[in-house]
Amino acid sequence: MAEIQLKSLAHSYSDMPESPDDYAIRQLDHVWHKGGAYALLGPSGCGKSTMLNIISGLVQPSEGDVLFDGKRVNELSPRDRNIAQVFQFPVIYDSMTVYDNLAFPLKNNKVPASKIKARVHEIAEVLEIEDKLYKKAKNLTADEKQKVSMGRGLVREDVSAILFDEPLTVIDPQLKWKLRRKLKQIHEQFDITMVYVTHDQLEASTFADKIAVMYGGQIVQFGTPTELFEQPNHTFVGFFIGSPGMNLIEVQRCPRGVCFGGTVVALEPWQVDILQRTKSTNLKIGIRPEFIEVSSVASDDTFEAEVLDVEDLGTYKIVTVQLDHERMKVRQSEDFAASIGSRVHLSFPRQWLKLYVDEFLVQEQQ
Numbered sequence: 001m002a003e004i005q006l007k008s009l010a011h012s013y014s015d016m017p018e019s020p021d022d023y024a025i026r027q028l029d030h031v032w033h034k035g036g037a038y039a040l041l042g043p044s045g046c047g048k049s050t051m052l053n054i055i056s057g058l059v060q061p062s063e064g065d066v067l068f069d070g071k072r073v074n075e076l077s078p079r080d081r082n083i084a085q086v087f088q089f090p091v092i093y094d095s096m097t098v099y100d101n102l103a104f105p106l107k108n109n110k111v112p113a114s115k116i117k118a119r120v121h122e123i124a125e126v127l128e129i130e131d132k133l134y135k136k137a138k139n140l141t142a143d144e145k146q147k148v149s150m151g152r153g154l155v156r157e158d159v160s161a162i163l164f165d166e167p168l169t170v171i172d173p174q175l176k177w178k179l180r181r182k183l184k185q186i187h188e189q190f191d192i193t194m195v196y197v198t199h200d201q202l203e204a205s206t207f208a209d210k211i212a213v214m215y216g217g218q219i220v221q222f223g224t225p226t227e228l229f230e231q232p233n234h235t236f237v238g239f240f241i242g243s244p245g246m247n248l249i250e251v252q253r254c255p256r257g258v259c260f261g262g263t264v265v266a267l268e269p270w271q272v273d274i275l276q277r278t279k280s281t282n283l284k285i286g287i288r289p290e291f292i293e294v295s296s297v298a299s300d301d302t303f304e305a306e307v308l309d310v311e312d313l314g315t316y317k318i319v320t321v322q323l324d325h326e327r328m329k330v331r332q333s334e335d336f337a338a339s340i341g342s343r344v345h346l347s348f349p350r351q352w353l354k355l356y357v358d359e360f361l362v363q364e365q366q
């Protein structure tokens with residue numbers, strides 16, 4: 001097990017990158033700590049697989065260093081890095097039995113036969129495939145095959161880390177949840193550094209203690225699921241995490257706050273202070289649907305809006321409102337009764353109203 005550090009890392013698939021857009025990974029520093037359960041979450045094409053392949057050694061980064069426990073491994077082959085990688089599709093030998101598939105990485109490493117037997121049985125038990133051990137792999141279902149693929153990664157006790165690249169893509173939706181729980185349990189039992197790539201926020205937050213959100217070749221936030229929800233560092237995190245995502249509104253500077261259309265939103269003095277010191281005109285405010293308060297009566301700090309739509313999701317409602325020329329989503333309890341076309345009064349609790357300059361969160365200096 002190792003701490004994996006990425007230092008000034010960048011990667012371009014082009015031989016002659018000319019602009020930041022030519023990079024699949026833009027320069028970043030990051031540490032995956034020893035024994036952590038991490039998810040790497042982001043949309044298609046943001047650079048997740050590239051990052052995993054750089055860690056495992058399948059791809060050589062064009063710039064920067066990969067360090068395992070402080071030692072540079074850029075020149076080491078994937079095999080010498082001792083990384084196990086589980087891909088979207090099972091990588092197993094169909095003609096071999098499940099037992100031989102699991103034993104293979106250990107035989108390769110010259111582990112004594114008695115040790116191999118004990119370890120293969122231990123892993124098969126954890127993955128609940130003990131009764132399949134002496135079956136040919138080709139006779140297994142897709143999810144059983146993927147379990148064997150995972151088992152081949154888990155069976156080696158000397159691995160630095162296990163990297164999962166969307167490992168549940170081929171798995172039946174009902175089994176996905178079970179396998180995710182299994183992986184989490186395995187992590188707790190074996191205490192291995194695990195990095196799990198996915199574009200599914202639910203998958204990321206059920207597996208990982210901390211999630212790295214990737215966007216445009218950068219890690220825009222690394223935090224717990226709660227931190228990503230309550231304090232999105234970047235507009236993309238606000239938009240991508242949550243269902244529906246954060247309401248984001250383009251705004252201009254106004255005395256004591258910001259405005260859009262004819263609406264003026266007051267901000268905290270420290271936010272106004274920072275606004276006055278920045279030149280950027282790329283300004284947004286963000287608030288999650290869960291944090292907007294709705295009332296039928298107006299008060300000093302409320303904004304009048306029209307109800308455009310009410311979507312009943314069984315245990316709660318998602319209400320679409322129009323404030324000025326902006327549409328916003330608001331999450332309300334089941335007993336929300338205002339009808340479409342009626343007027344409601346919104347308030348934005350200050351602690352949940354975020355200000356973004358150039359897409360990044362403006363934070364109070366401690």
Ligand SMILES: Nc1ncnc2c1ncn2[C@@H]1O[C@H](COP(=O)(O)OP(=O)(O)OP(=O)(O)O)[C@@H](O)[C@H]1O
Binds near residue numbers: 044046
């Ligand atoms: N071998 C390659 N040669 C050239 N460009 C590549 C190669 N592999 C990936 N890319 C490009 O690098 C960028 C990042 O791709 P990558 O596969 O790392 O993203 P991803 O987040 O894993 O996407 P997905 O979820 O679709 O697998 C994309 O623009 C992609 O087109």
